[in-house]
Amino acid sequence: MIKVLFFGRLGDIAGAEERKVSVPEQVRTVDDLRQLLGEDGEALAKALNEPQVMVAVNQDLVEWDHVFEDEDEVAFLPPVTGG
Amino acid sequence: MDTLIRVQEADFDLQTEYDRLRVDNPGAIVTFTGLVRDFNRDHVAGSASVDTLTLQHYPGMTEKLLAEIVDEARERWSVIGVTVLHRVGTLAPGDQIVLVAVSAAHRQEAFEATSFLMDYLKTRATFWKKVNAGGEESWVDMHQADRAAASRWEASEAGGDDGADI
Numbered sequence: 001m002i003k004v005l006f007f008g009r010l011g012d013i014a015g016a017e018e019r020k021v022s023v024p025e026q027v028r029t030v031d032d033l034r035q036l037l038g039e040d041g042e043a044l045a046k047a048l049n050e051p052q053v054m055v056a057v058n059q060d061l062v063e064w065d066h067v068f069e070d071e072d073e074v075a076f077l078p079p080v081t082g083g
Numbered sequence: 084m085d086t087l088i089r090v091q092e093a094d095f096d097l098q099t100e101y102d103r104l105r106v107d108n109p110g111a112i113v114t115f116t117g118l119v120r121d122f123n124r125d126h127v128a129g130s131a132s133v134d135t136l137t138l139q140h141y142p143g144m145t146e147k148l149l150a151e152i153v154d155e156a157r158e159r160w161s162v163i164g165v166t167v168l169h170r171v172g173t174l175a176p177g178d179q180i181v182l183v184a185v186s187a188a189h190r191q192e193a194f195e196a197t198s199f200l201m202d203y204l205k206t207r208a209t210f211w212k213k214v215n216a217g218g219e220e221s222w223v224d225m226h227q228a229d230r231a232a233a234s235r236w237e238a239s240e241a242g243g244d245d246g247a248d249i
Contacts, residue, residue, distance in 0.1 A: 082181070
């Protein structure tokens, strides 16, 4: 099981800010995970694949080929708008 | 040589934060306060004015990113105290949203570090704004101007001593 977090507009599109996901063995990288989550619907698939979306594993920004572990926290981050 | 970083729902008091930096006897203190604007006033005429702004963040990661941004500012400028306070939750137009305050021996370092901290905070720290206007909610998009403001610091870093334009 991993914990998946969706921030900003991604939370609205995913229908929840947090999901517990059990992933099949062949889903290894955060990009694989993004494609798996995108199977839920076209809107989420499109939003997660926007070029400006970033991904963090256990609160560190990582590249899309990063391999996650069981129990990790994976967060999808749209462009930030603080300040 | 203190750094204070806080993400909080509560409002902050400028005088208190100023006084905290003043005890180190710096030569200069620069404070920047950001307020909630009525975004829609800048854009399409006839669009509803902003009722509230809701700020979401990524607890833990936000504080870590802010600490990295402050470390980077400290590497570039010789500053004494740095305070970064950012509010989250629901705010109204005119409310204080962010404070960056920097003390240093001289004004130049304090001005530049404050400006750098704001530019990097806006483009790197994990905050997201949602506007509620006329009963409709919408997430705010990152402005190209903010991206450009942050990238000028990268250009100056890469520029080295020769001052060449890149």
